[in-house]
Amino acid sequence: MSDQPVNLVSVNTAPERAKKVIGTVIENVKDKYTIVHAGNSATIDGVKPLLLSIQPPPGILFCASMWTPEEQAEIQQIARETIPGIRTHAIPTGLQVQVGPDGVIKYLMERIDDIMKV
Template identity: 85%
Template sequence: MSSQSTPINLVSVNTVPERAKKVIGTVIENVKDKYDIVHAGNSTTIEGVKPLLESIQPPPKILFCASMWTPEQQEEIQKIARDTIPGIKTQATPTGLQAQGGPEGVIKYLMERIDDIMTEK
């Protein structure tokens, strides 16, 4: 099954949904010639991650964790994702990157990693 046949659902965990939509929307736009990715939802809380993942069909294949979470919170979010959807790919943006580099810094960080995320087994 090629990645082009079915859109890949991606979810984010970000306390500022508008920012998540903008940043992830830019990444998706930048890779649309290679990957068919849909930003299927965002959770603003750690508690909301599991219900969000369970509510999306087909299940998300990627979870992006924003930089406002501490490393411990990011690990918890990623564990919830892996426990809820075995095989989901997770990416945690380094804590504080948004504050240091702004949205452009986060977009650059994700763009440098998107191929690895998409081809990861």
């Protein structure tokens, strides 16, 4: 377990939902990881300025499921170009609609160990 908190940003057009879902995941893994939800961008254009505004730089970016696969790829590319070495994860398109917030939390909980690996 690292003592250094990892800043996580989300790209989600529903910031309150992002905060709730990610907050629940962070709470569930707090015994293993120190993750801080450092910000959310509701637009693709806002991703780079958000990433650059956070110190220390975010270590993880989550793309929400309302973006198309093409948009998710663009968001992740922006993140990697802005912060080399950032870990990115795209929640499958449409997952929120199919399974709701609890399903998204379950999905992320099943993958958080892989996402956190450096």
